[in-house]
Amino acid sequence: MIEIQLLDRELDPKYCTECVYTPEAGGIAVFVGTVRNQTADKRVLRLEFEAYEKMALSEMRKIAERAAEQWPVKRIVIHHRTGVLYAGDIAVIIAVSTPHRKAAFEACAFAIDTLKETVPIWKKEIFEDGEVWVAAHP
Amino acid sequence: MIEIQLLDRELDPKYCTECVYTPEAGGIAVFVGTVRNQTADKRVLRLEFEAYEKMALSEMRKIAERAAEQWPVKRIVIHHRTGVLYAGDIAVIIAVSTPHRKAAFEACAFAIDTLKETVPIWKKEIFEDGEVWVAAHP
Amino acid sequence: MNISILAFGIARDIVGQSEFDFELVEGGTVGALKEDLVDRYPDFAKLVSFAIAVNGTYVTDEHVLGVKDEVVIIPPVSGG
């Protein structure tokens, strides 16, 4: 079972965790990515996330499918947020259930690592004295 | 911040995840260990968990402290359940927050791996035709 | 041929709009488009990289573009 969502409202770790429960699974790994309050030494006031929605959804689905090919994934949920976020807000949740825990950790780490490489979502950090698109420039 | 609990009631992934939120952390890894409905080919009716409580708590605390020495852990929560559990019930939750995600995954995996080696908690699997203390015999 | 291009993130800032028309030779490739984009908007050369998606999928430089394709500039992603 794969569930992929792009949401412009608060993400829910409880929902995502419950979503991957199944009696056949013995291990659930969840990654929750939150917004930090500083980058290097600069205080971040807020972040603005935007997505190329159609493709963000299809690329997230590809990640879930690839994870399910490589590990015995019972269920996987990927929720990503868009819009304006503040320090402490959740930007992404990935929950994976597998029969044994090692695969759950590996599949979950694979999913977040790959998401950060392939999914067309961009974040702009807004500081007191300016703003920057994260990762755009060397 | 370290929180360790041994509980004889339902564990709460939402509470544990929220407990490790902090604006300084960018990555939260959560492990949720659930009871599977079978071992090898035998259907498990229920599990009975018992703990040497005082020492289980102190060994879980040692794990959290060792994780915090090895990784930049902001907060770590370890909740373990005791008593009678059924397929799908949560036996353990470990949540860890760190500034970056790699450390969160590593610290969380370290904590559950070590818990399964050192914490004096025992589970008995009850089948239709008998029962067995898990891991007791070769 | 005249193709319509969508731009997200810093690509939109560089181009100055989120959707724009761009003139490309008939049967032009993605590689040719990227070179033309850098010629017209030199700030694209300052990015770590940028990719082109066609109809919702990443494509290589050899991919040949058609006038009805949904062409999107994908600057370095930073989700998560």
Place this chain on the structure above:
Amino acid sequence: MNISILAFGIARDIVGQSEFDFELVEGGTVGALKEDLVDRYPDFAKLVSFAIAVNGTYVTDEHVLGVKDEVVIIPPVSGG
């Protein structure tokens, strides 16, 4: 000397009770206790292993036991 021992999990099943008294020579070590336990309850030899905790901490075989110690038999753990 007479020491009081707690037994959990399969150790309790082997001994038949969760708390029992055990006679050990004065200044006896944990190693000596383990040998005596196996002599009296041969089923301990069938376990993958078993450890002894004293006052809430794992101790090695060289550890010398005292009459007031909280001594606990720790069969293979299986939490999580």
